[in-house]
Amino acid sequence: MSAVTAPAATTPARVPTLKVTQGRVLLSEFTKFRSLRSTMWTLLAAVMLMIGLGALFSGVTASQYHTFTWAERAAFNPVTTSLNGVIFAVVAFGVLGVLLTGGEYSTGMIRSSLTAVPRRLPVLWGKLAVFAGSIFPVSLVASFLSFFLGQALLSSHHLGVPVTAHDALRSVIGAALYLTVAGLIGLALGALLRHTAAGITTFAAVFFVIPLLATLLPASISDHVTPYLPSNAGGAIWGGAAYVPNALSPWAGFALLCGYAAIVIGAGAWRLRRADA
Numbered sequence: 001m002s003a004v005t006a007p008a009a010t011t012p013a014r015v016p017t018l019k020v021t022q023g024r025v026l027l028s029e030f031t032k033f034r035s036l037r038s039t040m041w042t043l044l045a046a047v048m049l050m051i052g053l054g055a056l057f058s059g060v061t062a063s064q065y066h067t068f069t070w071a072e073r074a075a076f077n078p079v080t081t082s083l084n085g086v087i088f089a090v091v092a093f094g095v096l097g098v099l100l101t102g103g104e105y106s107t108g109m110i111r112s113s114l115t116a117v118p119r120r121l122p123v124l125w126g127k128l129a130v131f132a133g134s135i136f137p138v139s140l141v142a143s144f145l146s147f148f149l150g151q152a153l154l155s156s157h158h159l160g161v162p163v164t165a166h167d168a169l170r171s172v173i174g175a176a177l178y179l180t181v182a183g184l185i186g187l188a189l190g191a192l193l194r195h196t197a198a199g200i201t202t203f204a205a206v207f208f209v210i211p212l213l214a215t216l217l218p219a220s221i222s223d224h225v226t227p228y229l230p231s232n233a234g235g236a237i238w239g240g241a242a243y244v245p246n247a248l249s250p251w252a253g254f255a256l257l258c259g260y261a262a263i264v265i266g267a268g269a270w271r272l273r274r275a276d277a
Contacts, residue, residue, distance in 0.1 A: 020116065020117050020118075020119070020122070022122050022125065022126065025117055025122045025123060025125075025126040026126045026129055026130065028113075028116075028126070029123070029126035029127050029129075029130045030130045030134075033100065033130050033131070033134065036099075036103075038096075038099055038103075039096065039099075039100075042092050042093075042095060042096040042099070043092075043096065043135075043138055045092045046089045046092035046093050046096070046138075046139070046142070046179075047089075047138065047141075047142045049085055049088045049089045049091075049092060050085040050086060050088075050089035050139070050142045050143070050146050051085060051142055051145050051146050051149060052085065053084060053085035053087075053088055053089075054081075054082050054083055054084055054085035054086075054146035054147075054149065054150050055082075055085075055146070055149050055150060055153060057081050057082070057084040057085070057150070058078075058081050058082050058149070058150035058151075058153040058154050059153045061076070061081050061154065061159075062153055062154050062156060062157040062159055063157070065157055065159060075242070075243075076159075077239055077242060078150075078151065078154050078159055078160055078161050079147065079161065079165065079167065079168045079171045079172075079239060080171065080238070080239035080240065080242055081150060081154065082146055082147050082149070082150020082151055082153075082154070083143065083146055083147060083150070083171060083172070083175050083238055083239065083240075084240075085146055086143075086146075086175045086178065086179060086235075086238060086240060087240060089139075089142070089179060090178070090179055090182045090183075090207060090231075091204070091207075091208075093135060093139070093179045093180075093182060093183035093186070094182055094183055094185070094186035094200070094203040094204075094207065095186065095200055095203070096131075096135075096183060096186070097131060097183040097184060097185070097186030097187035097188075097189075097190065097203075098186045098187065098189055098190040098196060098199035098200050098203060099190070099196060100127055100131060100187050100190065101124075101127060101187050101188075101190030101191040101194075101199075101268075102189075102190030102191075102193065102194060102195055102196040102198075102199045102200075103190070103196055105190075105194040105195065105196075106195070106196050120272050120273055121269055121272065121273060123272075124191060124265075124268065124269055124272055127187060127191075128184060128187065128188075128265065131183060131184060131187050132180055132183075132184060135179065135180050135183050136176055136177070136180045139175070139176040139179040139180060140173065140176035142176075143172050143173070143175040143176045143179075144172055146175075147163065147168070147172050148163075167239075167250075170237070170250065171237070171238045171239050172238075174237030174238040174250060174254065175237075175238035177237060177254060178234045178235065178237055178238055178240075178254070178257070181234065181254075181257050181258055181261050182207065182230075182231075182234060182257070184261050184265065185203065185206075185230070185260065185261050185264050186199065186200075186203045188261065188264040188265040188267070188268040189202050189203055189264060189268075190268075191265075191268035191269075191271070191272060192264060192267050192268040192271055194271075206229075206230055206231070207230060207231045208231070210229060211226065211229050211231050211232060214226045214229060219245075222245075223245040223246055224246065226244050226245065227241070227244055227245070227246050227247050227248050227253075228248075228256065230256075230257055230260050232244045232247065232248075232253070233248055233253040233254075233256040233257050233260075234253060234254060234256075234257035235253070236248045236249065236250050236252070236253030236254065237250040237251065237253055237254040241253065
């Protein structure tokens with residue numbers, strides 16, 4: 001009687017372990033970014049505000065230019081006029097930045113992200129990279145559209161200028177840079193404060209309320225304070241600080257805005273490392 005041989009033991013196939021890399025974290029953050037319905041609506045609102053209000057300012061200015069005083073005509077800048085929608089679009093980009101981080105803390109999704117990425121900081125770097133890489137091209141296109149539409153309206157009264165005019169191209173690109181960095185400040189505020197409402201309130205206070213309150217101070221104080229506020233410093237690169245006394249030069253103002261962003265991002269990174277979600 002022949003012996004029955006037992007089947008050979010099979011070694012289970014090894015499942016390859018996937019390491020957590022910055023590239024994979026970046027892809028994960030991009031997937032979350034584009035899958036959020038609020039992202040698309042906020043981006044659309046920002047673009048519409050920027051283009052629509054820029055056109056409104058340009059159209060009204062063109063129709064009312066004949067009533068301007070000599071001083072108002074001397075201060076008139078067709079490039080800045082067409083880009084004035086940036087003043088309001090920065091709200092939408094700042095809110096979007098806050099939602100990208102503060103929203104995860106509100107829903108508790110951040111716990112899943114940090115469980116998958118125990119080192120934590122790659123999550124923040126991924127969010128920053130995805131946000132900047134998505135917002136800059138969108139705001140750049142909106143900036144060019146605002147400029148060309150605004151100049152078309154101004155040209156109907158012979159007030160428009162080409163994009164090759166002095167400082168025109170720098171202002172158009174600078175508007176997109178300003179919106180991107182301002183949005184990064186909003187994102188960092190969301191990571192630092194970990195609360196959507198608190199982040200949005202702080203962003204609005206820094207970019208709108210404080211500059212208005214600063215103008216109420218005596219001129220001897222406000223003239224030396226207002227140029228260094230984030231909105232006025234960053235606004236210098238696209239012409240938004242034209243009416244600010246002692247305004248910084250365009251690139252110096254933008255460098256200061258980037259410095260503010262670096263400080264808030266650093267604070268957000270420190271809290272992400274030190275405090276539990």
